[in-house]
Amino acid sequence: MLDNTSKVETPEGIELPLEVAGVVPRSMAYFIDFLIFLTIAYILALVMGFLGSFGEGLFLILYFIIFWLYPVIFEVFRNGQTPGKKAMGLKVVHQDGTPISLNASFVRNILLVADFLPFFYTAGFISMLFNKDFKRLGDLAAGTVVVYTEKENKEDPIPQLKPKAPALPLSLDEQRSILSLAERHQQLSEARQQELSALLPEQLFPAKEENQSRLKQLHAFANWLRGH
Amino acid sequence: MRQQEFENLYQAKWLAFKEQCELLEKREPLSSEIDFSANYREVCHNLALAQQRGFSPGLVASLEKLAARGHQQLYKNRQSIFGRIIRFITQGFPRLIRQNASLFWLCTAICYLPAFIVFLIIWADPDMAYSFLGTDTASNLESMYNPSHERITENRDIDSDFQMFGFYLWNNISVDLRTFAGGMVAGIGSLFILLLNAVLLGAASGHMLNMGYEDTFFTFVIAHGAPELTGMVVSAMAGLKIGWGMIAPGNYSRKDALLIRSKEGVRLLFGAVFLTALAAPIEAFWSSIGTIEPNVKYTVGAICWVLVFAYLFLAGRKGVQDGSE
Numbered sequence: 001m002l003d004n005t006s007k008v009e010t011p012e013g014i015e016l017p018l019e020v021a022g023v024v025p026r027s028m029a030y031f032i033d034f035l036i037f038l039t040i041a042y043i044l045a046l047v048m049g050f051l052g053s054f055g056e057g058l059f060l061i062l063y064f065i066i067f068w069l070y071p072v073i074f075e076v077f078r079n080g081q082t083p084g085k086k087a088m089g090l091k092v093v094h095q096d097g098t099p100i101s102l103n104a105s106f107v108r109n110i111l112l113v114a115d116f117l118p119f120f121y122t123a124g125f126i127s128m129l130f131n132k133d134f135k136r137l138g139d140l141a142a143g144t145v146v147v148y149t150e151k152e153n154k155e156d157p158i159p160q161l162k163p164k165a166p167a168l169p170l171s172l173d174e175q176r177s178i179l180s181l182a183e184r185h186q187q188l189s190e191a192r193q194q195e196l197s198a199l200l201p202e203q204l205f206p207a208k209e210e211n212q213s214r215l216k217q218l219h220a221f222a223n224w225l226r227g228h
Numbered sequence: 229m230r231q232q233e234f235e236n237l238y239q240a241k242w243l244a245f246k247e248q249c250e251l252l253e254k255r256e257p258l259s260s261e262i263d264f265s266a267n268y269r270e271v272c273h274n275l276a277l278a279q280q281r282g283f284s285p286g287l288v289a290s291l292e293k294l295a296a297r298g299h300q301q302l303y304k305n306r307q308s309i310f311g312r313i314i315r316f317i318t319q320g321f322p323r324l325i326r327q328n329a330s331l332f333w334l335c336t337a338i339c340y341l342p343a344f345i346v347f348l349i350i351w352a353d354p355d356m357a358y359s360f361l362g363t364d365t366a367s368n369l370e371s372m373y374n375p376s377h378e379r380i381t382e383n384r385d386i387d388s389d390f391q392m393f394g395f396y397l398w399n400n401i402s403v404d405l406r407t408f409a410g411g412m413v414a415g416i417g418s419l420f421i422l423l424l425n426a427v428l429l430g431a432a433s434g435h436m437l438n439m440g441y442e443d444t445f446f447t448f449v450i451a452h453g454a455p456e457l458t459g460m461v462v463s464a465m466a467g468l469k470i471g472w473g474m475i476a477p478g479n480y481s482r483k484d485a486l487l488i489r490s491k492e493g494v495r496l497l498f499g500a501v502f503l504t505a506l507a508a509p510i511e512a513f514w515s516s517i518g519t520i521e522p523n524v525k526y527t528v529g530a531i532c533w534v535l536v537f538a539y540l541f542l543a544g545r546k547g548v549q550d551g552s553e
Contacts, residue, residue, distance in 0.1 A: 010272070010295075010299055012268075012269055012272035012273075013272070013276065014272045014275050014276050014279075014295060016292060016295060016296045016299060017292055017296075053388045053390070053391040054390050054391065056391045056394065057390040057391035057392065057393050057394030057395065058390070058394060059394065060391075060394030060395050060397065060398040061393075061394045061397055061398065063398065064394075064397055064398040064401065064402070067402075068401075068402070068405060076309075079253075093300075097296065097299055097300075097303075098299070098300070098303035098304075099300050099303065099304050099305070101305055102309060103491065103494050103495070103498075106494055106497075106498075107490050107493075107494045110405050110408055110409055110494075110497070111409050111412060112409075113405070113406055113409035114409045114410070114412035114413065114417075117413070137412055140483065140486055140487070141412065141470060141486050141487065141490040142487075142490065143487045150293045150296060150297070158284075172282035173282075175282045176282050176284070176285060179231075179283070179284030179285065179286070180284065180285040180286070182284075183284055183285065183286040222284075225230075225231070225284075226230060226231045226232050226284065227229075227230020227231050227232040227233055
């Protein structure tokens with residue numbers, strides 16, 4: 001299947017899905033962070049300007065800290081999210097799905113310099129295009145991925161109908177498709193649901209019950225599969 | 229067991245687990261009778277069952293989310309960052325240098341040999357200084373270290389010392405970090421930055437000697453040079469570590485080699501940043517004092533060099549060598 005989910009296996013023997021984020025949302029997150037960085041630097045310069053050469057020294061120290069450590073501080077202490085990433089619903093994690101460590105965050109953000117080469121993040125862009133997890137060079141070296149934060153999935157209960165056993169045995173995949181289609185009955189249009197149900201074996205829907213719509217029958221199967 | 233039965237059986241536990249995750253995400257402690265990892269394993273087990281029995285994708289997805297939240301909390305690093313930094317500086321970093329002793333000496337040679345050669349060239353032929361340094365840099369150096377210049381013999385006020393402190397910190401550590409990043413270009417970037425600085429150092433020393441400004445120049449650089457130059461060498465080590473991982477990955481794929489080497493590389497880089505940060509206050513507040521006798525400054529400078537090397541080769545020899553961090 002062509003999608004952006006990357007599975008990681010955990011020590012507990014389960015596979016967790018990581019929904020990796022591509023170039024566009026990550027560029028936008030970067031842009032937001034860059035604007036915030038500029039604003040902070042500007043305010044710092046303004047305030048420190050009143051303090052003479054002592055202020056200039058202090059400004060250089062603080063500027064150093066925000067220039068190199070702005071993303072690191074947020075990623076380590078704010079759950080893998082800089083303000084830009086948070087705004088775009090992204091976060092950075094290790095490629096095994098565990099929360100990012102200080103060392104990894106440091107590597108990936110220092111190597112922004114390498115990603116920048118030869119001009120305006122060309123190396124990083126090319127690296128992201130050729131990697132299935134959209135990793136830039138810094139991510140490759142640090143072993144990190146940028147993923148979408150889990151959205152609260154709203155579960156639509158499947159419509160309650162009298163359960164009915166399908167006439168022929170169904171494979172696991174087919175069972176899953178029926179349940180999935182029933183669960184999405186509020187998100188898809190009637191026509192699209194009809195269309196999708198046509199992918200199931202035709203013998204499932206006996207001719208004598210033609211008066212009952214295909215979807216009704218399908219929901220009845222779903223109820224039966226669920227064990228209502 | 230059908231899905232409905234399964235859900236009825238475990239729903240309460242899932243809800244409880246979700247609440248525990250929420251508490252942990254807010255960094256609040258769980259009550260002591262809750263066994264979070266056991267609950268997490270049960271959720272993982274439930275998820276595996278749900279997948280294997282073909283339960284509905286909606287249920288599988290919500291269990292996946294739940295397991296992922298637990299996973300994030302369970303595998304979080306709980307050690308305090310402060311304690312880890314202290315342990316790294318007192319033990320981890322010197323040990324790391326000794327583990328990579330040959331790389332350390334290689335980078336030291338790459339730094340000081342060219343510097344020495346350039347120094348000799350300029351000593352033999354003073355005009356070469358202008359080819360190596362360029363006329364602007366050369367005349368800058370001349371005016372900076374001219375002993376008759378009053379700025380040298382007078383004390384700077386504390387404000388401008390602090391200004392220079394900020395500048396050194398910003399400039400020198402940025403050089404370290406760029407040197408490390410240069411390792412991504414198969415190590416060439418790191419080598420280039422190291423060599424560039426080495427040549428500058430050699431050329432400046434040679435030129436100052438020829439001009440007769442050696443006292444003002446060497447008394448200035450000798451003390452902070454110890455941690456600063458060593459920091460530069462170590463940051464080149466860090467860069468070469470990842471660069472070499474790409475050129476000769478050994479038994480690993482290039483991807484894995486890069487990953488493994490950069491884990492070690494970044495620890496070297498932390499050490500380099502520590503050394504360079506140490507150099508900045510010395511440079512700003514001690515080296516800049518022009519009124520102290522040259523002999524005193526040379527002695528202190530020599531002590532600095534001894535201390536830096538003693539630190540790298542003696543610190544952290546005792547204690548648990550678990551290689552953690």
